[in-house]
Amino acid sequence: MKRWWGLAALLLGLAAPARAEWLEASNAHFVIYGDLPRARMQQFAEQLERFDAALRRLLTLSDSDGAPANRVVIYVVRDQGDVVKLYGRGGGTVAGFYIGRVEGPIAVTPRSTDDDDQYFTAQLVLFHEYTHHAILSSSSAFYPSWVGEGLAEFFSVVRFRPDGAVITGAPNVARGYSIMTANPMSVSELIATDTRKLDPEALEQKYARGWLLIHYLLLGGKRAGQYDAFIAQVNKGVPMADAAKAVFGDLRQLNRELDSYRESKLRAYVIGAAALKPLPVALRALDPGEAAMMPLRIRSTVGVNDVQAKALIAPARAVAARFPEHRWVQRVLAEMEFDAGNLAEADAACDRVLAADPNNVDALIYKGRIEARRAAAVKDDAAARTAHWKAARRWYVKANRADPRYAYPFVLFYETFAALGETPSASAIKGLEEAVGLVPQADGVRVMLAMEKLRTGDLKAMRAALAPVSADPHGGANNPAAKLIALIDSGADVEAVRKAAEAIGSGDKAGS
DSSP: OHHHHHHHHHHHGGGOSOOSOOEEEEOSSEEEEEOOOHHHHHHHHHHHHHHHHHHHHHHTOOOOOSOGGGSEEEEEESSHHHHHHHHOTTOTTOOOEEEOOTTOOEEEEESSOOTTOSSSOHHHHHHHHHHHHHHHHHOOOOOOHHHHHHHHHHHHSEEEOTTSOEEEOOOOGGGHHHHSOSSOOOHHHHHGGGGSOOOHHHHHHHHHHHHHHHHHHHHSSSSTTHHHHHHHHHHTTOOHHHHHHHHHOOHHHHHHHHHHHTTSOOOOEEEOGGGOOOOOOEEEEOOHHHHHHHHHHHHHHHOOOHHHHHHHHHHHHHHHHHOTTOHHHHHHHHHHHHHTTOHHHHHHHHHHHHHHOTTOHHHHHHHHHHHHHHHHHOOSOHHHHHHHHHHHHHHHHHHHHHOTTOHHHHHHHHHHHHHTTOOOOHHHHHHHHHHHHHOTTOHHHHHHHHHHHHHTTOHHHHHHHHHHHHTOTTTGGGOHHHHHHHHHHTTOOHHHHHHHHHHHHHHHHHHO
16 A cells, blocks of 8 residues: 555656646647646647648648547656656656557657757657657558658757748757768668667667658658659558669669768758648646646556556545546546446446536446456356446447547447457448548557458458558567568468467467
8 A cells, every 4th residue: 555655646746846737738630738837838839730730741641630539649747757757668768758549649748858968859759759640640651660760850850930930851960979870770771670670779770860861862852752652662562672672773872872961961941831731729727627637647548557557546536526526537537447447436437427428438438348347357157248248339339429530439349249259240340440540540450450351361451451560660570560461472371371360469468
């Protein structure tokens, strides 16, 4: 118990000492939460929206299709230390992160990074992660991970002029040492980084050399159209090495050009204010209930283990007791009770929300998830287990009807078929495909769809679903999606791919 209370005190410390009121800035692209001064929050949000407009214009990305659940939610925390605490997983130097979840993507960014690096700023980290989000959520194209990281590095270095113009392509000073090293990664090695495990030095080169090659292709003036041609070839299923040779020609020559280019005066690209069409940003102060719960909400939504989940309960219940009729507070409490394994308490909190708002999609989802967890707990009563799963399915259908543009109910509904030992219905499969379209950045949903396509023997559709997953920058040679795609590309039949997928699945279970 002391351990939980100690952790709870640490979590609450993420928001202390209070510097300003909690604010929300939002539009069709993002929602930002932070306890920042009002003027600073307004500037922060408006610059992010101008950045978004510039990014979409230069990469011809589609705009938001009106699915609010796919807006990235950005939490602004005090400093880099708070980012590290929230990230966990050994993130000793992480200065911001992005999670492309089916529930809706989130990002965490600090007000400031460590003082010992004037170039590695909080803005650079946020724009790097936001570029990933915009590319993954606004395009159906597959981007090799070196391209994705190169683009994220390229667009993270941005300047805003007082006249409304946005400048991209400025020198990436934060990667300067790695860009100018005497032993840079060759273009051939860069192209191959998606297929091998990288040590820290090679990973740094992937970011640095990736930035330089993207800069050269987009702004160098000597290889016009080659970036688009390369991406088109890769998306046709051409192996990356073959696509690179077909589009770029002699890779050794390209490597020599890059070495020369890094020594030259690099060109920046200015997008005038008239060419940008940023959306307006709405700013509001959180009400007392939201403000009191927000520090706990941030910890909860980023993800918790069992100890962290239990540590949140006492402070969350204290806040909820002060605001018993606050639907958002009670909904957040339901999530925390669920994560801590307190199903009855989570159920009661959902009921309080639904009594006031029968179509609250999150409360409907948690009612279903509670039934699903109850089903999993039943060991010797098949009828009771089936009844719980079917009850869960009904809640997911209600959630989908409440918000047909939210991906999560589609996925949860699809999962009930495997739990009940049933073949997915046509509507369940269609819903899963819809979910991938709504949250294309959520790898787990893509893998689920790929396995569904494998079940029906459609290897082409399976490959298309897995391609973005295979570009995971941290997957390396052990990336299961990359292995399966290589097997498909080798001409293997459905049965061979099935056996390989089953072996990978067994390995995952054995290591979990």
